[in-house]
Amino acid sequence: MKEIPVEKNQEFEVTVEDLSYQGRGVAKVDHYPLFIDDALPGEKILAHVMKASRNYGFAKVVKRYNDSPDRQLNTESAYLQTGIAPLQHLKYDAQLRFKQGQIKELLHKAHLDQITVAPTQGMAEPLHYRNKAQIPVRMVNDQLETGFFRQRSHQFVPMHDFLIQDPRIDQVLEVIQTVLREFEVPAYNERQHNGVIRHIVIRRGHYSGQVMVTLVTRSRKLPAGKQIAQQIMEHCSDVVSVYQNINSAKTNVIMGRDEKLLAGKAQIEDQLNGIKFAISPRSFFQVNSLQTEKIYQYVAQTAKLSGEETLIDAYCGIGTISLSLAKQAKQVYGVEIVADAIEDAKRNAALNGITNAEFKVAAAEEQFAKWAKAGLKPDIVVFDPPRKGLETKVLESTLQLMPQKIVYVSCNPATLVRDLKFLTENGYQVTGPIQPFDQFPQTNHVESITVLSRS
Ligand code: SAH
Numbered sequence: 001m002k003e004i005p006v007e008k009n010q011e012f013e014v015t016v017e018d019l020s021y022q023g024r025g026v027a028k029v030d031h032y033p034l035f036i037d038d039a040l041p042g043e044k045i046l047a048h049v050m051k052a053s054r055n056y057g058f059a060k061v062v063k064r065y066n067d068s069p070d071r072q073l074n075t076e077s078a079y080l081q082t083g084i085a086p087l088q089h090l091k092y093d094a095q096l097r098f099k100q101g102q103i104k105e106l107l108h109k110a111h112l113d114q115i116t117v118a119p120t121q122g123m124a125e126p127l128h129y130r131n132k133a134q135i136p137v138r139m140v141n142d143q144l145e146t147g148f149f150r151q152r153s154h155q156f157v158p159m160h161d162f163l164i165q166d167p168r169i170d171q172v173l174e175v176i177q178t179v180l181r182e183f184e185v186p187a188y189n190e191r192q193h194n195g196v197i198r199h200i201v202i203r204r205g206h207y208s209g210q211v212m213v214t215l216v217t218r219s220r221k222l223p224a225g226k227q228i229a230q231q232i233m234e235h236c237s238d239v240v241s242v243y244q245n246i247n248s249a250k251t252n253v254i255m256g257r258d259e260k261l262l263a264g265k266a267q268i269e270d271q272l273n274g275i276k277f278a279i280s281p282r283s284f285f286q287v288n289s290l291q292t293e294k295i296y297q298y299v300a301q302t303a304k305l306s307g308e309e310t311l312i313d314a315y316c317g318i319g320t321i322s323l324s325l326a327k328q329a330k331q332v333y334g335v336e337i338v339a340d341a342i343e344d345a346k347r348n349a350a351l352n353g354i355t356n357a358e359f360k361v362a363a364a365e366e367q368f369a370k371w372a373k374a375g376l377k378p379d380i381v382v383f384d385p386p387r388k389g390l391e392t393k394v395l396e397s398t399l400q401l402m403p404q405k406i407v408y409v410s411c412n413p414a415t416l417v418r419d420l421k422f423l424t425e426n427g428y429q430v431t432g433p434i435q436p437f438d439q440f441p442q443t444n445h446v447e448s449i450t451v452l453s454r455s
Contacts, residue, residue: 004032006034006049006052010048011046011048012029012049013044014034014044015027015044016044018041022035022444023086023098023443024036025037025043033055034049034058034059038061041068041070043064045064045065046063071090075088075089078159082157085164085443095122095438096436100117103117103434110420112417112424115420119436120437121435123288127164130287131165131287131288132165133169133201134201135147135173136148136198136199137198138156138190139186139189139195143181146158160173171236172213176200179228182231183223185197185223188217188218190250195218196219198254199216199254199255201214201255202214206270208270209238210270211240212239212242212243212267212281213243215245217247220246220258225244225262229262229263233264240268243262245258245281246260255281259281267279267344272320275320275324276352277318277320277348278344279318285318286439295437296320298449299321302432303325303405307328308330309379310330310333310378310380311381312371312381312382313332313384314334314394315336315364316336316341316359317338318344319342319346319359322349322357323349323352323357326349326354331357333371334357334358334359335368336359336360338361345357364385365397368398368401369397378401380403380404380405383406383408383410385410387411388412388415389410389412389416395423404453404454405452406423407450408452409448410448411447420450420452424452427454427455428452429453434448434449
């Protein structure tokens with residue numbers, strides 16, 4: 001067996017060679033990789049080994065001898081430590097290059113170097129962009145606090161400026177914290193699995209300014225729940241909906257299945273590219289509204305619809321892409337696995353007077369097989385799958401559906417490249433460069449759009 005060349009608590013002077021896809025510096029000791037937070041390529045550091053497993057280890061910076069020209073100075077360590085903004089120490093233009101570079105590197109490893117990648121389209125203001133926050137709540141010195149957990153630990157860090165979320169969300173959060181303290185509502189205690197408030201989830205419509213608050217509780221018991229909701233609404237006139245969501249499981253999943261409207265409306269409304277959307281507490285809605293509009297515009301631009309096309313929107317959520325394109329197409333079909341989201345999609349079609357969009361609750365892999373069997377011949381398929389990418393069954397049915405064009409919106413370059421390999425080996429070719437969009441500035445997430453056509 002190979003010897004591990006480092007031990008926990010040893011210190012080494014190393015030069016960082018690379019940045020991992022998670023945004024950690026990578027340095028080597030006798031070919032053994034150490035992953036180091038807050039360390040950039042070209043920086044020489046004194047590293048303290050925190051953990052050494054068989055094939056790689058984790059270390060922290062004790063001393064940094066030089067700064068990379070890409071280093072963003074004067075950042076706050078809490079955002080790195082909590083994982084809220086793991087790329088905060090990288091200048092924004094370098095973040096954009098890093099994201100483009102990741103797709104390139106994966107294409108290279110898959111021997112798909114002929115596919116090119118355009119520069120990442122970033123934000124003019126790459127902070128305060130999130131329209132949704134999910135904030136853990138705990139007791140600190142007998143007082144209810146909102147904050148965040150340190151990465152790879154259960155240490156709670158109270159926090160008041162979350163850097164990447166809508167600043168109005170931060171303000172509403174402060175008010176909720178004060179109200180919960182006044183009503184002496186205890187926070188959840190994970191170890192003992194007692195207490196009441198686990199998380200506070202806040203959503204704010206980027207254009208409408210309407211705010212939805214969801215208090216996630218351990219059990220149905222929320223003493224004075226209605227009064228708490230009314231107090232919050234009294235102090236914040238833009239809060240139009242307050243929910244209680246019940247999550248009694250011992251889990252990291254934030255929301256449970258059961259919920260109760262405490263005050264106000266059942267949904268908030270917002271828009272994307274002028275299309276209105278009603279949003280329920282548990283429906284998926286893209287968190288970066290400005291960049292999402294750009295992405296949907298890019299999809300529309302590359303789909304080049306004439307009004308005669310049949311289009312499938314796979315993994316459609318609440319129908320955002322379907323409804324953005326419906327007016328320029330003949331018929332749109334959306335498929336999505338979450339039933340609530342499809343309810344929202346249907347409601348949203350009606351809200352916008354759109355009658356040529358049909359939505360199905362199903363796993364894409366099953367619905368695609370059905371459509372193939374029924375002989376549906378879509379002109380275009382838009383894919384927007386979760387991180388795991390497309391199921392083999394979906395890819396196989398796509399070959400039977402034979403769309404002339406595929407527009408693939410991806411939030412995970414690794415599965416994108418895997419799926420492009422399949423599609424390019426089976427009659428499709430990538431037209432033009434892959435276009436990355438920065439949906440999640442200050443984080444390592446990479447979103448991109450690829451257009452393919454049948455050769
Ligand atoms: N296009 C939408 C949602 C994209 S997120 C938007 O832009 O807002 C991906 C969606 O895929 C989620 O709504 C998720 O519920 C759904 N999903 C996950 N697995 C699925 C499957 N196997 N079949 C269909 N939909 C699925």
